[in-house]
Amino acid sequence: MSGLRAGLASGRIQRWPGAMNPLVAKLIQEIGFEGVYVSGAVVSAELGLPDIGLTTLTEVAERGRQIARVTDLPVFIDADTGFGEPLNAARTVRLLEEAGLAGCHLEDQVNPKRCGHLDGKSLVPVEDMVRRLRAAVGARRDPDFVICARTDARGVEGLDAAIDRAKAYVDAGADLIFTEALETAAEFAKFRAAVDVPLLANMTEIGKSELLSAGQLESLGYNAVIYPVTTLRLAMHAIETGLREIDRTGTQSELLDRMQTRSRLYDLLDYRAYNAFDADIFNFTVSE
Structure with missing residues (x-):
C-alpha cells in the first residue's frame, strides 16, 4: 500500500500543507507533516493568473513533478476538472502518475472552473461527473494512485445535494x-x-469554512486536511512588506532579522550532501 493510501487508512488525520514550490515541499517534510499538497490556485497565482481554469495540464503536471522529485512524502495534486472531457481526465491521470504524484482530485464544476470559495460557480450534471471519474479510474495504471472526487455542490445546490453527489462519485x-x-x-x-x-477537509484561510484544527477534524472522522494557499499567503505578505520597506528607505538593512539566513537555506538544500557526493570532481565551502 502506498504512503498516501496507508495514511488515509491509518486512523490519524493526514496533514497536507500546500507547497508553492519544491523548496517549500522540503520544509514540509523536514517539519514532519504527512504529505504535500499542490494547489491549482497556487499554480495559477504563481503564473500571475486567477484561479479560473486558465492553466494547462502540462503546466500543472510539471509543477507536480518538480515538487514530487524533492520529497519522500506523498504528493497530492489539484487537477481541476481534468482539463476537458472524460478522455482528457483519463490523460490527466496518466500524466500525473508518470510525474510521480500519489493522487489527485477532480471536481464537478463546468469548465472553465472558479475558485471553490467564490460565488457564481456552475456544476456539471451528476452523470457528466460520473463519466469524468470513470474515465479517470479506468485510465489508472498504478492501483495505489488515489483518485479523489471534489464536489462544489454545497454552495450551489446545498448540503444534501452535495452528499447525494458524493455517494454517486x-x-x-x-x-x-x-x-x-x-x-x-x-x-x-x-x-x-x-x-x-x-474524506478530505479544506482549511483554506479567508474562505467560507470555519477553521477547524487537525485534532477537531480527526475527532469528526476526517482522514486528511489540506492547507492549500497558506504558504503562498505567508510568503507574499512578507515579500510585499519587505519590498515596500526597500522602496521607502532604499535599503533592506532593517529586514535582516526577518530573513532566512544563508546557512539555513543551505541546510534545507542539503549543500553538504551534494558536496560530499561531488567531492572528487569539484569542492566548495559552505559558510554564512
Whole structure:
C-alpha cells in the first residue's frame, strides 16, 4: 500500500500543507507533516493568473513533478476538472502518475472552473461527473494512485445535494471525497455521517469554512486536511512588506532579522550532501 493510501487508512488525520514550490515541499517534510499538497490556485497565482481554469495540464503536471522529485512524502495534486472531457481526465491521470504524484482530485464544476470559495460557480450534471471519474479510474495504471472526487455542490445546490453527489462519485470509483466550502463543524459532521469513504477537509484561510484544527477534524472522522494557499499567503505578505520597506528607505538593512539566513537555506538544500557526493570532481565551502 502506498504512503498516501496507508495514511488515509491509518486512523490519524493526514496533514497536507500546500507547497508553492519544491523548496517549500522540503520544509514540509523536514517539519514532519504527512504529505504535500499542490494547489491549482497556487499554480495559477504563481503564473500571475486567477484561479479560473486558465492553466494547462502540462503546466500543472510539471509543477507536480518538480515538487514530487524533492520529497519522500506523498504528493497530492489539484487537477481541476481534468482539463476537458472524460478522455482528457483519463490523460490527466496518466500524466500525473508518470510525474510521480500519489493522487489527485477532480471536481464537478463546468469548465472553465472558479475558485471553490467564490460565488457564481456552475456544476456539471451528476452523470457528466460520473463519466469524468470513470474515465479517470479506468485510465489508472498504478492501483495505489488515489483518485479523489471534489464536489462544489454545497454552495450551489446545498448540503444534501452535495452528499447525494458524493455517494454517486463513490459508486463511480472515487477513493476519497472532498466537499468544498462546508461552513461549520456541524456540516462537516453531517457529511461524515452520510458518506462511508475517506474524506478530505479544506482549511483554506479567508474562505467560507470555519477553521477547524487537525485534532477537531480527526475527532469528526476526517482522514486528511489540506492547507492549500497558506504558504503562498505567508510568503507574499512578507515579500510585499519587505519590498515596500526597500522602496521607502532604499535599503533592506532593517529586514535582516526577518530573513532566512544563508546557512539555513543551505541546510534545507542539503549543500553538504551534494558536496560530499561531488567531492572528487569539484569542492566548495559552505559558510554564512
